[in-house]
Amino acid sequence: MPKRYDRTASAPTLEFMRCKDCDMYGLCRLASNGEDANVTNALVKRRFVLRRGEYLYRSGDSFHEIYAVRHGSIKTYIYSDDGKTQITGFHGHGEIVGLDALDGMRFASEAIVLETTNICEVSFPHFQELSRNIPELQNQMLAIMSHAILRGQQMMLLLGKKNATERLATYLMSISRKIDKNKLSLPSYKLTMSRRDVGNYLGLTQETVCRILARFQEDGIIKVEGKYIYFFDIDRLTELTSQGRTEHVADLFEPSPRCLT
Amino acid sequence: MPKRYDRTASAPTLEFMRCKDCDMYGLCRLASNGEDANVTNALVKRRFVLRRGEYLYRSGDSFHEIYAVRHGSIKTYIYSDDGKTQITGFHGHGEIVGLDALDGMRFASEAIVLETTNICEVSFPHFQELSRNIPELQNQMLAIMSHAILRGQQMMLLLGKKNATERLATYLMSISRKIDKNKLSLPSYKLTMSRRDVGNYLGLTQETVCRILARFQEDGIIKVEGKYIYFFDIDRLTELTSQGRTEHVADLFEPSPRCLT
DNA sequence: TCATTTTATTGATCCAGATCATGATTGTCT
DNA sequence: AGACAATCATGATCTGGATCAATAAAATGA
Numbered sequence: 001m002p003k004r005y006d007r008t009a010s011a012p013t014l015e016f017m018r019c020k021d022c023d024m025y026g027l028c029r030l031a032s033n034g035e036d037a038n039v040t041n042a043l044v045k046r047r048f049v050l051r052r053g054e055y056l057y058r059s060g061d062s063f064h065e066i067y068a069v070r071h072g073s074i075k076t077y078i079y080s081d082d083g084k085t086q087i088t089g090f091h092g093h094g095e096i097v098g099l100d101a102l103d104g105m106r107f108a109s110e111a112i113v114l115e116t117t118n119i120c121e122v123s124f125p126h127f128q129e130l131s132r133n134i135p136e137l138q139n140q141m142l143a144i145m146s147h148a149i150l151r152g153q154q155m156m157l158l159l160g161k162k163n164a165t166e167r168l169a170t171y172l173m174s175i176s177r178k179i180d181k182n183k184l185s186l187p188s189y190k191l192t193m194s195r196r197d198v199g200n201y202l203g204l205t206q207e208t209v210c211r212i213l214a215r216f217q218e219d220g221i222i223k224v225e226g227k228y229i230y231f232f233d234i235d236r237l238t239e240l241t242s243q244g245r246t247e248h249v250a251d252l253f254e255p256s257p258r259c260l261t
Numbered sequence: 262m263p264k265r266y267d268r269t270a271s272a273p274t275l276e277f278m279r280c281k282d283c284d285m286y287g288l289c290r291l292a293s294n295g296e297d298a299n300v301t302n303a304l305v306k307r308r309f310v311l312r313r314g315e316y317l318y319r320s321g322d323s324f325h326e327i328y329a330v331r332h333g334s335i336k337t338y339i340y341s342d343d344g345k346t347q348i349t350g351f352h353g354h355g356e357i358v359g360l361d362a363l364d365g366m367r368f369a370s371e372a373i374v375l376e377t378t379n380i381c382e383v384s385f386p387h388f389q390e391l392s393r394n395i396p397e398l399q400n401q402m403l404a405i406m407s408h409a410i411l412r413g414q415q416m417m418l419l420l421g422k423k424n425a426t427e428r429l430a431t432y433l434m435s436i437s438r439k440i441d442k443n444k445l446s447l448p449s450y451k452l453t454m455s456r457r458d459v460g461n462y463l464g465l466t467q468e469t470v471c472r473i474l475a476r477f478q479e480d481g482i483i484k485v486e487g488k489y490i491y492f493f494d495i496d497r498l499t500e501l502t503s504q505g506r507t508e509h510v511a512d513l514f515e516p517s518p519r520c521l522t
Numbered sequence: 523t524c525a526t527t528t529t530a531t532t533g534a535t536c537c538a539g540a541t542c543a544t545g546a547t548t549g550t551c552t
Numbered sequence: 553a554g555a556c557a558a559t560c561a562t563g564a565t566c567t568g569g570a571t572c573a574a575t576a577a578a579a580t581g582a
Contacts (some may be wrong), residue, residue, distance in 0.1 A: 152413020
């Protein structure tokens with residue numbers, strides 16, 4: 001049974017507090033004006049906890065806050081007219097969600113929590129107020145939004161041009177990069193989402209996801225143990241993200257060399 | 262033979278000057294502070310013309326300006342590691358391009374002109390300067406970028422969950438909506454891009470695009486005459502954008518009714 | 523603990539759309 | 553105008569991944 005979250009929930013006991021890894025760190029630091037952004041925080045006025053299955057926001061909710069995942073994971077998705085669902089992202093430690101609501105001031109997507117998750121909340125009016133005195137804050141925000149646009153473009157490439165193997169490899173590599181970034185000691189990762197959700201995100205079925213994960217394991221690239229993935233051969237995985245076989249070309253008005261200037 | 266554009270090119274003879282239809286109009290009006298944004302323009306300091314096959318920007322170019330298409334059309338695209346191309350958008354009258362460069366201050370995509378095209382140029386430093394005195398300018402920009410993120414999400418849905426018919430229908434409907442918005446008298450449209458490019462954009466081959474356009478014509482929904490499309494039955498086209506057949510569900514933790522709050 | 527539901531896995535079959543192939547148009551250049 | 557190249561159209565065939573099916577393994581809950 002789905003529940004709205006209770007914003008008065010008790011304070012989280014945090015295992016991870018590495019604000020420096022967070023995509024919002026730039027904003028937090030600017031807002032706190034050099035003071036320690038880890039403890040006193042001028043930008044983030046509130047943090048709260050959600051449990052598996054609870055919504056962070058729903059489609060149509062009016063927009064007041066931007067969120068960052070402090071610890072845990074969530075998924076975001078949209079609906080088509082006929083009720084089909086497209087997962088638009090999985091978001092873990094340090095990732096920002098809610099940026100799609102700034103146009104129209106209503107959430108177009110939904111965000112649901114995949115495990116017990118700590119959220120940092122930034123009031124948008126408060127952000128605007130701070131921006132007046134700290135112009136650089138605005139630039140940071142534009143950069144963050146631009147980055148989200150780039151992510152969308154990369155997903156278009158994945159969904160439009162890559163085959164099933166390349167899609168899975170690309171997704172696993174993005175996970176691997178997060179592990180590196182967050183300096184988790186073990187090259188392993190717990191998939192908090194189902195195979196079906198991975199498939200939905202990548203434009204595949206759950207069966208195809210299973211089969212390809214099994215094949216990667218056979219080939220000694222990863223080890224799959226239920227929800228856990230162990231990364232064995234990152235180099236081979238990298239190769240698989242794009243095979244350089246089929247050239248899905250567009251009309252470029254130029255058969256010949258690229259740059260003349 | 263590809264050429265860089267010559268920014269000293271002669272001034273355009275404009276057929277369309279309806280700034281009010283432009284996505285940048287909100288910015289222009291705010292910047293000009295109530296004065297007629299159509300003639301004197303505080304935000305757009307320069308306009309120029311490009312011809313078919315010329316680049317507006319290329320991947321890796323350093324970012325200084327944002328652009329709006331005043332008249333004409335361009336396409337934007339990115340490359341994968343192995344040289345595959347994904348067209349990320351076709352942009353006509355009133356549409357803004359270049360927003361993906363704000364993260365990293367370099368263009369990640371390329372923009373190439375499909376026909377003789379007038380471009381409005383906004384210097385980003387100039388925009389920043391104006392924003393200091395006009396905070397609302399920043400909100401407008403955030404809304405514009407948020408809208409671009411939404412577009413990306415819709416494309417993920419199209420590429421991840423829609424079949425070929427639905428993709429074409431969706432694309433034709435987006436064209437139809439532009440015609441309405443720009444109040445072009447005839448329900449017709451000139452496709453300035455090739456079938457191959459349409460296919461590339463929609464994750465299909467040129468053959469599939471041809472066949473489905475032919476089928477739409479047989480069914481009396483449109484008429485295809487070379488580069489021109491005539492819209493006959495918008496209602497039927499709308500139905501075809503999503504058929505409501507296959508439910509590509511994600512795991513939602515809830516088989517039952519939606520909202521409890 | 524065991525019963526029930528959800529999720530994962532693996533095999534067999536099918537089909538939408540890719541690929542291959544061949545002309546017909548259309549556009550461009552001299 | 554005529555020649556050449558690019559683009560469009562349409563038929564024949566092939567195939568990657570979907571669909572269907574049937575357990576197995578986990579998670580959930582009483």
